[in-house]
Amino acid sequence: MKQFVNEFISHFLKDKEGYNEIRETLLSNLILLNEIPAPTFKEFERATALVKRYAGYEILNGSVDEMGNALGIIPGKNSENNILVVAHLDTHYDSTVDHNVSVNTDHIIGPGVGDNGLGLAAMATLPYLLKHFNLELDSNLILMGSARSLGMGDIEGIRFFLNNFKGNISSGICLEGVKLGRLSYSSIGMLRGELVYQIPEEYDWTKFSSEGALVNMNEMISKILEIPLPRKPKTSIVLGSIRGGTSYNTIPTKVALRFEIRSESNEVVDKLTQEIDNLAMEMSSLTGANVEFKKHARRKPGGTLFSHPLNRVARDIHSMMNIKTRLSPSTSELSAFIAKGIPAITIGLTHGENLGEENEQIDLSLLDKGMAQLLGLLISLDRGFEDEED
Amino acid sequence: MKKIDNWLKNNTYHHSDFSDIKKMVEEKEKRNLTISLCIPTLNEAKTIGKEVVIFKSELMNRYPLVDERVVIDSGSHDETIKIAANFGADTYLASEILPNLEDRRGKGENLWKAIYQLKGDIIVYVDADIKNIHPRFVYGLVGPLIYRNEVQYVKAFYDRPLASSTGIRPSGGGRVTEILTRPLFSIFFPELSAIIQPLSGEYAVRRDIFEAISFPIGYGVETSHLIDVYMKLGLDAFAQTDLDQRVHRNQETRSLGKMSFGILQTFFNRLEHYGMTTQMPEFHKILRQFQARDNEFELIESEIVEFERPPMISIPEYIKK
Numbered sequence: 001m002k003q004f005v006n007e008f009i010s011h012f013l014k015d016k017e018g019y020n021e022i023r024e025t026l027l028s029n030l031i032l033l034n035e036i037p038a039p040t041f042k043e044f045e046r047a048t049a050l051v052k053r054y055a056g057y058e059i060l061n062g063s064v065d066e067m068g069n070a071l072g073i074i075p076g077k078n079s080e081n082n083i084l085v086v087a088h089l090d091t092h093y094d095s096t097v098d099h100n101v102s103v104n105t106d107h108i109i110g111p112g113v114g115d116n117g118l119g120l121a122a123m124a125t126l127p128y129l130l131k132h133f134n135l136e137l138d139s140n141l142i143l144m145g146s147a148r149s150l151g152m153g154d155i156e157g158i159r160f161f162l163n164n165f166k167g168n169i170s171s172g173i174c175l176e177g178v179k180l181g182r183l184s185y186s187s188i189g190m191l192r193g194e195l196v197y198q199i200p201e202e203y204d205w206t207k208f209s210s211e212g213a214l215v216n217m218n219e220m221i222s223k224i225l226e227i228p229l230p231r232k233p234k235t236s237i238v239l240g241s242i243r244g245g246t247s248y249n250t251i252p253t254k255v256a257l258r259f260e261i262r263s264e265s266n267e268v269v270d271k272l273t274q275e276i277d278n279l280a281m282e283m284s285s286l287t288g289a290n291v292e293f294k295k296h297a298r299r300k301p302g303g304t305l306f307s308h309p310l311n312r313v314a315r316d317i318h319s320m321m322n323i324k325t326r327l328s329p330s331t332s333e334l335s336a337f338i339a340k341g342i343p344a345i346t347i348g349l350t351h352g353e354n355l356g357e358e359n360e361q362i363d364l365s366l367l368d369k370g371m372a373q374l375l376g377l378l379i380s381l382d383r384g385f386e387d388e389e390d
Numbered sequence: 391m392k393k394i395d396n397w398l399k400n401n402t403y404h405h406s407d408f409s410d411i412k413k414m415v416e417e418k419e420k421r422n423l424t425i426s427l428c429i430p431t432l433n434e435a436k437t438i439g440k441e442v443v444i445f446k447s448e449l450m451n452r453y454p455l456v457d458e459r460v461v462i463d464s465g466s467h468d469e470t471i472k473i474a475a476n477f478g479a480d481t482y483l484a485s486e487i488l489p490n491l492e493d494r495r496g497k498g499e500n501l502w503k504a505i506y507q508l509k510g511d512i513i514v515y516v517d518a519d520i521k522n523i524h525p526r527f528v529y530g531l532v533g534p535l536i537y538r539n540e541v542q543y544v545k546a547f548y549d550r551p552l553a554s555s556t557g558i559r560p561s562g563g564g565r566v567t568e569i570l571t572r573p574l575f576s577i578f579f580p581e582l583s584a585i586i587q588p589l590s591g592e593y594a595v596r597r598d599i600f601e602a603i604s605f606p607i608g609y610g611v612e613t614s615h616l617i618d619v620y621m622k623l624g625l626d627a628f629a630q631t632d633l634d635q636r637v638h639r640n641q642e643t644r645s646l647g648k649m650s651f652g653i654l655q656t657f658f659n660r661l662e663h664y665g666m667t668t669q670m671p672e673f674h675k676i677l678r679q680f681q682a683r684d685n686e687f688e689l690i691e692s693e694i695v696e697f698e699r700p701p702m703i704s705i706p707e708y709i710k711k
Contacts, residue, residue: 020478021451028447031440035522056412056452100521100637103439105469105476 001383005313005376006320008133012372013321019368022125022132026367027103029053029124034110034117037095040153043068043145046089050124050145057127059143067160068147073140074127076382081139082167083381084344085126086158086333087119087175088149097358109361114352118177118362120145122349122374129375137382139170146333151192154297158336171310171381172344173374174333177362178355180370181323182348184330185311186303187338188234189269191261192331194294195220195280197244199253199287212251214244216287221257223279227272233264237272262331266300299331302338310343313380314373321369347373393625394584394678398689401541401629402586405530408631411453414529418455418536425532426510427459429479430500434518435468441516441523442479448525455529460508461518462487462500470518482507497591498611505600512536513600517591521637531594534629542599542627543619545585546592548636549682564589568679570650571613574657576677578666579617581625583678586687588616589653592633599627609649610656617660632687 012019033053038046047070054062059072070089091112093099101110101117110117123143130137147157162169176182197213197220221239229235237259244255261272277293284291304311306327318325330346337344349370351363408414418425427445431438442459449456461474461481475481485493487503501515512535516527527546534541567589575582582588589612603618605611619627641649661667679690702708 024443024447024451024477027443031444032524101440102436103443103473103477104435105439105473 001380002313002316004383005317005379008379009317009320009372009376012133012375013368018132022129022371023364023367025128026121026125026371027108027364030108030113030117030121031101031103033120033124034101034113035099037093037097037099038090039092039094040090040148040150042095043089043147046070047145047147050089050120053124054127054143057131059127065161067157069157069161070145070147071161072127072143074130074137074143076137076139076141078138079140080168081170082142082165083137083139083378084142084144084169084172084337084342085123085175085378086144086146086172087123088116088157088333089120089145089147090150090153091115091117092150092356093358106364107361108364109359111358111360113360114177114350114355114362115360116175116177118349119175122175122177122371125371126374126378129371133375135375135379137378139382140167141378142169149332152296154192155333155336158333159339162336162340162342169337169340169342172334172337172342173377173381174330174337174344174346175374176332176346176348178350178352179326179348180350180366180373181318181326182328182346183311183314183318183325184328184334184346185306185308185314185344186329187299187301187331187335188329189263189266189301190297190299190331190335191269191273191295192297193259193261193273193276194296195257195259195276196292196294197255197257197283197289198292199289212253213255213289214252216283216289217242217244217255217257220279220283220291224259224276227275229272230268233268235261235263235265235268235272237261260331264301264329269298299335300339301329303329303334304343308343310345310381314345314347314377317373317376317380321372323369323373345377347377349374391580391676394581394689397581397584397625397628401534401626402687403530403534403629403631405526405533405631405633408529408533409526411449411455411525411529414533414536415453415455418532421536423512423536424457424510425455425512425514426504426508427456427514427516427528428501428504428508429459429461429474429516429518430464430497430504431461431466431470431474431518432464432497433466433468433470435466435470435473437521437523438470438518439473439477441518441520442474442477444523444525445516445528446478449528455532456514457510458508460504462504462507464495464497464500494607496607496609496611498605498607501611502605502607505597511597512594513597514594515592522635526633527592528594530631530633531592534631535594535596538629540626541629542596542623543615543629544594545587545616545628545630546590546633546636547586547630547687548590548633564646566646566650566653570653572679573677577673578661578671579620580674580676580678582616582620584625584689585616585628585630586680587630588612590636592636599623606652606656606659608656609652610659613653614656614660617657617664621664 036046047064050070051062054072062072093111241258245252280291280293350366353361
């Protein structure tokens with residue numbers, strides 16, 4: 001198997017003329033899908049467009065489900081096994097942002113091209129690639145543009161699918177545009193929360209500590225940063241965004257802080273959650289303001305072992321193409337697979353810059369390796385790992 | 391005018407009328423037609439890559455609707471040519487085509503030289519500055535030519551992205567169209583005022599027509615096409631297709647002034663060519679404009695009579711006063 005995959009990848013990378021057409025299809029999918037705005041909970045138009053991209057290929061059940069996931073199935077020769085390839089549909093950008101992308105000789109620029117326009121485009125290109133290389137899989141290949149993935153979406157799309165799909169999913173690949181070499185096979189414990197500090201209308205401004213919501217939130221942030229974090233198990237608190245205030249000279253009455261607690265230990269996540277809860281109550285009683293702690297998403301740690309054949313195959317493919325493997329835990333779609341005990345990994349497809357900015361940029365020169373990696377993995381997953389175990 | 395109403399009803403399309411590209415390719419092959427795509431460029435590095443990739447992937451690889459895709463450049467200083475070539479487009483400098491002729495610069499020059507360089511029975515022209523490029527910019531225009539032999543020239547029109555609280559919004563062309571071209575057409579060639587965006591840079595034409603008319607090389611090229619084809623074949627040779635929104639760079643008023651100046655020159659040249667300056671025709675008094683209501687375009691006709699009073703000094707009451 002290993003030899004077959006290696007030969008396939010070598011052939012893929014050497015056939016420059018064939019790759020030009022693959023690149024055109026991939027970029028075309030990227031442009032046409034990425035330019036449709038898809039903020040979390042508003043992915044329907046992009047989902048519909050993705051299903052339309054399957055037209056002309058032998059795809060069964062091309063449809064958008066009730067959660068907004070865009071699905072299609074390429075039937076395999078043995079219909080009992082299913083491999084699920086998933087890329088999230090939603091982006092961090094509001095519909096009002098100009099989603100048009102610009103294509104240059106060696107890069108593409110535009111909001112969300114890396115996260116996750118490229119992942120989605122790579123998935124949409126799989127039917128074409130299988131046809132192009134005349135590859136017929138044993139397993140059914142389920143393609144899924146997952147809705148409600150980011151932020152408050154809380155990977156609701158894939159969780160819905162895995163809870164309701166009647167067949168057996170043997171393994172999964174989650175696609176992210178960036179970064180080539182990424183390999184995630186475990187999920188860390190996570191709590192995604194929001195602290196909302198709001199001063200009531202009838203607030204007594206002569207009261208002690210009444211400098212306004214921003215100052216008090218600042219104090220709360222300082223206290224969060226003073227919480228001692230263990231080095232083992234690895235733990236961190238990421239302060240992701242803060243919103244509040246309207247002008248230069250108006251004292252703000254509402255401020256919201258979004259953050260994530262991440263730890264390899266579920267107990268540590270629980271303990272830190274409790275500590276932040278206590279801080280919120282303390283600040284509320286000290287200032288008389290309402291401090292609400294909203295919990296948007298929770299993940300438990302888990303995953304396969306480093307030595308699992310799926311992970312080993314992924315590392316071998318990287319090694320064969322001189323790609324440096326970057327191991328990192330994930331809190332996205334992979335967590336849903338892990339929660340169901342399904343072996344799965346998350347991979348990246350190329351390098352990028354300005355991630356999360358409207359001028360997000362991805363490198364086109366590495367896409368051949370990114371796509372060869374994906375197909376190599378798919379073939380390996382389809383044909384099993386029997387000869388990988390020794 | 392009943393003729394305009396009928397034409398608008400029968401010859402105005404929406405790109406979705408042609409979204410079954412597979413069927414269109416079959417019809418094209420049945421009719422033994424070939425289609426060439428020309429993208430005239432001048433410093434379009436920001437948008438050209440996307441255009442050549444999308445058209446190749448969607449309309450050549452996926453559905454073989456377009457037989458060749460050529461970029462003809464006026465001498466860009468940026469990476470337009472490099473990017474287009476990188477994604478496999480055939481690229482030419484306009485000056486390299488018919489090199490024995492005197493070198494002229496202008497978009498019309500590129501369009502004219504495309505007739506020499508390209509091989510197709512149908513030539514589609516698409517400007518290179520479109521930010522929201524999509525295959526509809528081509529299939530929406532060639533559709534009427536593939537299905538209807540009598541149609542010779544298909545023009546694009548767009549719904550401009552304007553905010554409106556009433557559900558009715560001004561539509562039609564840009565500022566030069568509404569202030570200059572539409573009033574001129576309404577006076578001299580009233581049937582041509584049925585064309586919603588006469589200056590749009592996207593159109594598809596049969597080679598037989600374009601090889602037999604002359605081309606101004608500058609701003610007046612689209613105006614002159616419309617007048618010449620109309621004078622040869624009448625309104626029924628035209629069709630127009632709604633391509634939804636077109637997002638592009640906005641031009642400064644000064645540039646629009648230059649454009650208007652070029653169009654006026656072409657317009658008066660055409661009037662002279664057709665003997666309409668020595669024997670001025672009766673001026674028509676109906677101005678035709680369009681407005682969009684939801685997804686429909688409505689023709690608005692306004693009778694505007696510029697009655698003129700004589701000098702006050704010729705009025706008896708004024709003299710006696």
